[in-house]
Amino acid sequence: MLRLEGVTVRFGGLVALKDVGFDVGPGEILGLVGPNGAGKTTLFNTISGLVRPRSGRILFRESEIGRLPLHARARLGLGRTFQIPQPMHHLTVRENLTVAQVFGARIADPARIDEILEVMELADHAERDAATELALQELKRLEIAKALATDPELLLLDEVLAGLESQAKRRFIAKLCELHERYKLAIIIVEHDIETISTLCSRAIVLNFGEMIADGTPAEVFRDPAVVESYTGAADA
Known part of the structure; x- marks a missing residue:
């Protein structure tokens, strides 16, 4: 459904994303994790059309969308939320x-x-x-409802659980599972909470300093020494 090939984004001399590539299949729930500043929101902005990559390709349903404006991507079936709710x-x-x-x-x-x-x-x-x-x-x-109103096939969720206490977070996870089943959505979710990613996602990708450092099941990536080091500053002994 979605394919990124060698996507690189620069802001002046800062490399925000470097040679990022992965696929997302129909109905897949993919977790996107990494430390603060790893490039997660930049990646969402690039997929949805707020940021144009310096190089690489973005394909959605086998069509190149890297130069399409936001509304055109939305009309193809890309919906997204923002980390900070943005009601009109x-x-x-x-x-x-x-x-x-x-x-x-x-x-x-x-x-x-x-x-x-x-x-x-x-x-x-x-x-x-x-x-x-x-x-x-x-x-x-409401952020999710606005995204659903665009009739998406792929939903990009940027830290929709941030700031919620544990019980509210569990209810929200159950709601996301309900939406996934009801609307047959593919979902990419940015989230810091390991339990949430492990519960929701069959697969997780980890970014650090704009580069992909792991891609696998949540259990695999959270055991990966490179991932541990990216969060703690030191690999397991």
Whole structure:
């Protein structure tokens, strides 16, 4: 479904991503992990179209998308969330979803919006101001709801569990499993929590200083000496 080949991103003299390449298959849930500053969000920005790579190729459903604008990628089936929720100000929750739907799916489908509101447990908040009347958990659900409104086949989730306490995190993991099954989505999730990655993902990729240093099952990558060293500064003896 998604393939990256030798993707490199530079910001001036800083190499943010270096020769990154991997595949994501239909329905796969892939964990993307690494220390702060490893390049995870830059990678999401590159896939979704906010950042253009210096070199390499990005293919989605076998088509090169590396030079397509954001809206064109969304309309092909790429949806994403942001680490810091970004509700559209002065719009209700429902209106946020409608704007996202028209941006990504090019249609306004109120029935689909109602379904997403129900699935994401936001139906009771549909007419609230999205920017001022939602708690953190609700804002995070809204981020996912907006992405779902674009009718994605691949969902990029950037630290959607950050800031949640343990019980809320477990409920959110269960919700993500429900969405994966209901909508047959492929998912790439950026997350620091090892338990979350191990629970959700069949595979994990680790970035460090913009380079891929591991690719395998969560159990394999979290035992990898290079991964241990990237987090602790010292490999296991």
